Amino acid sequence: MEFDLKAMRTALDQLELERGIPRAAIIETLELALAAAYKKDYGKRGQIVRATFSEQTGEVNFVQIKIVVNESMIKTEEEIAQEAEEREEAAHVVQPHGAGAEKNLEDKDEPETGEEATRRKVRFNPERHIMITEARKIKKDVSPGEELVFPLETRKDYGRIAAQTAKQVIIQRIREAERSSVFKEFTDKEGTIVSGIVQRIEERTVFLDLGRATALLPAEEQVRGERYRMGERIKALLYLVEQTPRGINLHISRSHPRFVSELFKLEVPEIANGVVEIKSIAREPGSRTKVAVASHDENIDPVGSSVGQKGVRVSTVIAELGGEKIDIIEWAEDPATFIAHALAPARILDVDLDKEQKVAHVIVAEDQLSLAIGRGGQNVRLAARLVNWKIDIRSRGGQTGLLAPESETVSEEQDGEERAEKKQKETGKEEGGQTETTRTDDTEKITEEKDAADDA
DSSP, X not given: OBOOXXXXXXXXXXXXHHSOOOHHHHHHHHHHHHHHHHHHHHOOTTOEEEEEEOTTTOBEEEEEEEEEEOGXXXXXXXXHHHHHHHHHHHTTTSOHHHHTHHHHHHHOSSOOOTHHHHHSOBOOOTTTEEEHHHHHHHOTTOOTTOEEEEEOOOOXXXXXXXXXXXXXXXXXXXXXXXXXXXXXXXXXXXXXXXXXXXXXXXXXXXXXXXXXSEEEEOGGGSOXXXXXXXTOEEEEEEEEEEEETXXXXXXXXXXXXXXXXXXXXXXXXXXXXXXXXXXXXXXXXXXXXXXXXXXXXXXXXHHHHHHOGGGHHHHHHHHHTTSOEEXXXXXXXXXXHHHHHHTTTSOEEEEEEETTTTEEEEEEOGGGHXXXXXXXXXXXXXXXXXXXSEEEEEETTOOEEEEEOOOOOOOHHHHHHHHHHHSSOOTTOOOTTSBOXXXXXXXXXXXXXXXXXXXX
């Protein structure tokens, strides 16, 4: 039996060049499908059929495989009867598919060979096995467990079936290659920002067209107050790519703290190339974010680099976040200094650390107390998350302020694992792999004085 060689070669070339599917993989899949189709129409139960396709001639040949066995490898009648009884008893205990496991193992298309075949006894099937005495009449030096190959007749009416099988295999490989290509493309983009067009909105879930795939922006990953319009192009963080039997699922977020850090990477070259590092982030999406930055070059100001000349860099990020306020502070290795920075724009008089309880007792002037706490406790709450310490604020006169618990800081890797399991994140929970830093004297560069007084 022969294929249309020209058409087959053209199809192989297209799959290899345009879809990136290795030629050998396509031929292997084709041979497996042809063998399965042949066995279904002309084969016998337990028979092992293989097909070989010649790319040079377009010819397809079929062979039957038999495994060489000796007496020690064959089950006795008593063993077969005992197994039948055991299966019958097991059928009352286990589910139906368990009872036929042994039978399925012996009837599978690809047999055990070599040591595998000699270790497990089999029920002799003349369509599948050949005794070693008979095998040595064909091949003198054959050993138990080896395969012998017997040619099969190529049916004249098989051409139509083979052509249809080949077509189905090629279509299947195209689909598999497309899925694999899309999965790899977006797996490489996991943890970065993607841009797409709003395709549709269903029950607050936004479907974003990313070109070769559609991503889901669920309600819990959106920023409160944001509204999306059909046909609008938006950016989001691709935080999880998963492959399921039904296809590839892309999960995106606009409320994730890392979305902010990735936006800064796009706008600040020093962050993109690693000279300036975002150490931590604490965020209440749609309202306010604190970002802690550190420089690995003493000649580069991390806060100034992040803000940009006349605030152009941070303004671009703020615009993308719909006006969300951003405080950029300088990270410090010393916890007391870091905490003082994190509470900006308030001026801190003293920080006393209880390292055992991981509580920072902060003293501020009376006129700075409300500024340090912030509206609704937001400033101290974000600061506590940023530094991962509980913060107890009091005025110099002893007036009690607020005790803000520290956030549960997790690493970026841990955060990714949690999202892979939950497929959603808790709103406002900060990303641990990125920590926030504060520099008191530079806070005014980021937050305008009127905003600091009204909204700190």
